[in-house]
Amino acid sequence: xxxxxxxxxxxxxxxxxxxxxxxxxxxxxxxxxxxxxxxxxxxxxxxxxxxxxxxxxxxxxxxxxxxxxxxxxxxxxxxxxxxxxxxxxxxxxxxxxxxxxxxxxxxxxxxxxxxxxxxxxxxxxxxxxxxxxxxxxxxxxxxxxxxxxxxxxxxxxxxxxxxxxxxxxxxxxxxxxxxxxxxxxxxxxxxxxxxxxxxxxxxxxxxxxxxxxxxxxxxxxxxxxxxxxxxxxxxxxxxxxxxxxxxxxxxxxxxxxxxxxxxxxxxxxxxxxxxxxxxxxxxxxxxxxxxxxxxxxxxxxxxxxxxxxxxxxxxxxxxxxxxxxxxxxxxxxxxxxxxxxxxxxxxxxxxxxxxxxxxxxxxxxxxxxxxxxxxxxxxxxxxxxxxxxxxxxxxxxxxxxxxxxxxxxxxxxxxxxxxxxxxxxxxxxxxxxxxxxxxxxxxxxxxxxxxxxxxxxxxxxxxxxxxxxxxxxxxxxxxxxxxxxxxxxxxxxxxxxxxxxxxxxxxxxxxxxxxxxxxxxx
Numbered sequence: 001x002x003x004x005x006x007x008x009x010x011x012x013x014x015x016x017x018x019x020x021x022x023x024x025x026x027x028x029x030x031x032x033x034x035x036x037x038x039x040x041x042x043x044x045x046x047x048x049x050x051x052x053x054x055x056x057x058x059x060x061x062x063x064x065x066x067x068x069x070x071x072x073x074x075x076x077x078x079x080x081x082x083x084x085x086x087x088x089x090x091x092x093x094x095x096x097x098x099x100x101x102x103x104x105x106x107x108x109x110x111x112x113x114x115x116x117x118x119x120x121x122x123x124x125x126x127x128x129x130x131x132x133x134x135x136x137x138x139x140x141x142x143x144x145x146x147x148x149x150x151x152x153x154x155x156x157x158x159x160x161x162x163x164x165x166x167x168x169x170x171x172x173x174x175x176x177x178x179x180x181x182x183x184x185x186x187x188x189x190x191x192x193x194x195x196x197x198x199x200x201x202x203x204x205x206x207x208x209x210x211x212x213x214x215x216x217x218x219x220x221x222x223x224x225x226x227x228x229x230x231x232x233x234x235x236x237x238x239x240x241x242x243x244x245x246x247x248x249x250x251x252x253x254x255x256x257x258x259x260x261x262x263x264x265x266x267x268x269x270x271x272x273x274x275x276x277x278x279x280x281x282x283x284x285x286x287x288x289x290x291x292x293x294x295x296x297x298x299x300x301x302x303x304x305x306x307x308x309x310x311x312x313x314x315x316x317x318x319x320x321x322x323x324x325x326x327x328x329x330x331x332x333x334x335x336x337x338x339x340x341x342x343x344x345x346x347x348x349x350x351x352x353x354x355x356x357x358x359x360x361x362x363x364x365x366x367x368x369x370x371x372x373x374x375x376x377x378x379x380x381x382x383x384x385x386x387x388x389x390x391x392x393x394x395x396x397x398x399x400x401x402x403x404x405x406x407x408x409x410x411x412x413x414x415x416x417x418x419x420x421x422x423x424x425x426x427x428x429x430x431x432x433x434x435x436x437x438x439x440x441x442x443x444x445x446x447x448x449x450x451x452x453x454x455x456x457x458x459x460x461x462x463x464x465x466x467x468x469x470x471x472x473x474x475x476x477x478x479x480x481x482x483x484x485x486x487x488x489x490x491x492x493x494x495x496x497x498x499x500x501x502x503x504x505x506x507x508x509x510x511x512x513x514x515x516x517x518x519x520x521x522x
Contacts, residue, residue, distance in 0.1 A: 062279060128148040168438075193398060
């Protein structure tokens with residue numbers, strides 16, 4: 001079984017997927033005339049707009065929910081892994097991936113809005129919905145069904161354990177808390193939140209994600225200000241290494257680009273099909289609004305949070321790219337399937353172990369150059385990074401719950417509300433069980449299966465957005481034209497052509513009716 005999964009993982013997460021997602025970002029950026037630069041101010045403005053309704057959440061709640069899924073272990077463990085394998089230059093390629101990936105995030109999130117539906121009092125949407133309604137016919141239904149099943153299995157059963165394992169190990173390393181205690185706490189808090197539905201999840205994400213991300217970035221800024229004389233050299237190192245001009249990293253050029261792109265995509269998830277679920281839940285007057293907001297979430301994830309991690313590591317020098325089995329301190333680490341795990345003396349594997357190098361970076365910043373790396377040492381850096389990782393990974397599990405629930409709703413359309421709620425509760429129970437299991441036991445097979453599920457989602461989604469991208473491009477042009485004609489004080493309203501988008505039923509039927517009712521009330 002493990003051999004089969006490993007073979008499938010190598011096949012799915014192969015160069016065609018990594019470079020295909022990067023090429024997709026390049027081409028979409030060209031088609032939209034690099035909107036990610038032209039509309040940066042509009043992205044920020046729209047993020048704080050307060051549109052919401054009984055069926056939907058605000059744009060800020062939607063971006064918080066989306067960031068809950070994007071900002072996770074990849075922002076700490078993933079970045080340190082990228083630097084271990086690809087050197088400092090991998091950070092540049094993570095930046096490039098975020099910049100280009102913003103275009104993929106716009107396309108998929110705008111499609112999520114165009115084809116969203118109002119089901120049992122809440123907005124639902126995502127790749128399964130726009131695949132079926134956009135492609136149409138029997139093929140579209142089968143394609144949407146496959147995506148929904150793969151996504152439910154990945155987000156409710158396979159991926160939560162990955163995040164929980166990172167939480168348990170980081171808390172154990174920093175505070176000495178038993179993994180079973182962490183598992184029980186996670187299970188109880190998760191149950192309270194996810195059984196409350198999307199609004200509870202969105203409210204928690206809105207409260208936690210921005211606060212923790214800002215606090216983490218502020219910590220990095222404090223460290224950089226304390227070492228301001230070294231900052232220009234850090235950026236010079238990143239750029240020189242990225243273009244193979246740094247002698248120390250000259251032999252890893254190919255690995256640097258590949259791991260930088262792969263870890264960037266794994267962290268910000270642009271094009272992988274997770275973001276559209278949160279985007280579709282937002283209450284907006286035009287789909288392009290949420291596309292722009294979600295594009296900005298990619299920047300927050302990679303350009304801000306991941307960069308904070310990278311600069312802490314590079315400033316402290318707590319990394320090594322010349323040896324695949326041990327680092328300069330003697331702490332063992334092994335590279336496997338593009339990732340790094342720390343192997344203890346008893347043979348157990350800790351895939352979140354590279355977080356200790358971020359912890360060491362913070363410790364060194366406050367203790368000076370005399371600090372010597374000790375994996376068993378618990379200082380301020382250990383505590384701070386453990387807490388940050390806890391919140392980042394926990395909110396990611398919350399986002400997984402919402403994504404799984406959305407796809408259960410897709411599969412249960414036409415069923416009674418009671419039957420749908422049973423489906424929700426099964427998915428929620430599986431997620432809590434997977435979280436507990438992941439917290440108390442490292443399962444290499446589960447990690448590989450989780451990566452496999454995400455890779456399959458990415459393949460299915462990137463093919464779909466290439467087939468369906470034209471309505472999203474047209475929505476952007478329509479939004480730009482309306483904003484130019486109306487000015488900044490008026491709201492752009494989406495009115496699709498029924499002949500072109502007959503299945504965009506919310507925008508063709510529900511939304512016009514609401515506008516008519518509001519007009520009558522006024």
